[in-house]
Amino acid sequence: MRTLRQAFRRLGRAPGFTAIAVATVALGIGANTAIFSVVNGVLLKPLPYPHPESLVGVWHTAPGIPSIKEALNCAPSLYFTYREESRTFEHIGVWNGGEASVTGIAEPEQVPSLYVTYGVLQALGVQPAAGRWISQADDMPGSPNTVIISYSYWQRRFAGNPSALGSTLNVDSRQRTVIGIMPRDFHFLDRKA
Numbered sequence: 001m002r003t004l005r006q007a008f009r010r011l012g013r014a015p016g017f018t019a020i021a022v023a024t025v026a027l028g029i030g031a032n033t034a035i036f037s038v039v040n041g042v043l044l045k046p047l048p049y050p051h052p053e054s055l056v057g058v059w060h061t062a063p064g065i066p067s068i069k070e071a072l073n074c075a076p077s078l079y080f081t082y083r084e085e086s087r088t089f090e091h092i093g094v095w096n097g098g099e100a101s102v103t104g105i106a107e108p109e110q111v112p113s114l115y116v117t118y119g120v121l122q123a124l125g126v127q128p129a130a131g132r133w134i135s136q137a138d139d140m141p142g143s144p145n146t147v148i149i150s151y152s153y154w155q156r157r158f159a160g161n162p163s164a165l166g167s168t169l170n171v172d173s174r175q176r177t178v179i180g181i182m183p184r185d186f187h188f189l190d191r192k193a
Helices: 002-013 015-044 076-085 120-124 151-158
Strands: 095-103 109-116 146-149 168-171 174-181
Touching: 002 015, 146 151, 146 168
Parallel strands: 146 174
Antiparallel strands: 095 109, 095 168, 168 174
16 A cells, blocks of 8 residues: 555656656557457457358459559459359359439438349348348349338338338339338448448
8 A cells, every 4th residue: 555655646746747647548548449349340240140151252353454453343244154153152142332312202312222133132141021132033134123121211211111012112213112121220231221
């Protein structure tokens, strides 16, 4: 106890040094917490899908093109080749995030959207809360345009009415039939589409 009292007395006699020492310790704790939060969220915490250990991402490189320094997304021709010829993956699909203009119910609005092909939701293993997944027939040229809506959009725009399934939305000036409603807690990576 005497040593502890002596240490506090010395710190009280040098307030500048004490302030710098406390600030340094606080900064170190804050930096450590921030770094651990990122590492935990990105590396340690599993993805919120069934069997996250079996999910993989596929990117391409172009070593002969010096202006391209980072990984390339999948070209449509490669997607079709992988989908038809792959013996390695159980499901494969491509996705792209963006914004969509939705009209046809209440006021028009711009909403975050996620464009997916057949195979993305199947690979994630997340069943819609109502309705169905996008099928391979939905992914074929000339097929009717379909859309799966999020749970929050269903609650906000349709007041949770089950008749939303089968209704029509005008998304980016195209009529699309609502075929499914995602579960309440579903999100795709960091996107809430």
